[in-house]
Amino acid sequence: MKKLFLPTDLEAQIRGHCEDNYPQEACGILIGQGGQVTKVIPSPNLSATPEKSFEIDPALIIHHQRDCRAGSDKIIGHYHSHPDGQAVPSTHDHAQNYDEALIWVIVSVTKKGAQDMNAFATHDGQLVHMVISTQK
Numbered sequence: 001m002k003k004l005f006l007p008t009d010l011e012a013q014i015r016g017h018c019e020d021n022y023p024q025e026a027c028g029i030l031i032g033q034g035g036q037v038t039k040v041i042p043s044p045n046l047s048a049t050p051e052k053s054f055e056i057d058p059a060l061i062i063h064h065q066r067d068c069r070a071g072s073d074k075i076i077g078h079y080h081s082h083p084d085g086q087a088v089p090s091t092h093d094h095a096q097n098y099d100e101a102l103i104w105v106i107v108s109v110t111k112k113g114a115q116d117m118n119a120f121a122t123h124d125g126q127l128v129h130m131v132i133s134t135q136k
C-alpha cells in the first residue's frame with residue numbers, strides 16, 4: 001500500500017480548515033514531492049452546492065502550478081471534507097475525472113469537529129486507500 005507523509009502540523013491545518021467550513025465542504029491543495037506533503041493551501045469552495053460537493057478555485061491551482069515550477073515541489077493532490085459523512089469517496093467523488101497523479105485526502109467532520117482522515121491514490125480509474133504517516 002502506498003504511503004502519504006503528512007506532518008502533524010499540516011494535518012492539523014487541514015482539520016482546522018475542515019472544521020471552520022462545517023457544515024459546508026472545505027477543500028484545498030496539497031503541495032510536496034514523492035508522497036510527502038510540504039505545504040497545504042486552503043481554497044474557497046466554489047461549488048454551487050458546497051454542502052455536498054467541492055470545487056477548488058482553478059485560479060489557485062494555476063497560481064501554484066506556476067509557483068512550483070521553479071522549485072522541486074509541485075501539486076501532488078487535494079483535500080476536502082465530508083460534513084456528517086464518512087471519510088471515503090462519495091458517489092459524486094467517484095464520478096469525477098481522475099488525474100492519475102493526484103492524491104485525494106478526505107476528512108469526515110461533525111459538529112464536534114474533524115474525525116477520520118483518509119488518503120487515496122488513483123489507480124486504474126479507482127481510488128485506492130493509502131496509509132497516512134506523520135513522518136518519513
Ligand SMILES: [Zn+2]
Nearest residue numbers: 080089090093
Ligand atoms: Zn467528497
